[in-house]
Amino acid sequence: GYRHYLPEQVKRLRFIKRAQALGFTLDEVGILLKLDAACTCRETRALAVHKLALIELKMADLAALRQVLGGLVQECDAGAGGAACPIIDVLNRE
Template identity: 75%
Template structure:
């Protein structure tokens, strides 16, 4: 028989806060075991693995809704669909990176303008933000 864990031990095993466990339960990502009369809910080691799965997926940029989809796909061993979801996420990350590079270039240019300008003139950053 697998060792059963209290919510505190589950959180410790998965390296998350107890409130994270409760939040995942409210979002439907993690089952909440029945509470025995006068006792504490007991979680399995498999549930700790599930929480770690959720956290790793989030670290890769997946939203909790997407994590829910990944968990469903895992249950039916749908590798093709999982790959498609991951490929889409990769495209979104590439887009975001391109946007960040463009933002960095614009801000870098504005900072250089500030550095090169005289302190009595209007601020080029404020001028751009105001739309001047």
């Protein structure tokens, strides 16, 4: 039941897992592997810069969502128990 990998295969698997941990998709990992074989640091850097920009956009979006949800939770905490739920009200808006 055990798989035995050659050292080069282990190296490639680690590369793939580390790239995925940094947020690269499998398609992007494939590109990185090709770039590694071609020794093209400039293109690799460009791909990493693009990925970083996407991550920063996602973080900004998540921060905005956090602020909105936090405000809605505070409205729930401050509201009367019998009043309409502000979270449900926001979700029901058209």
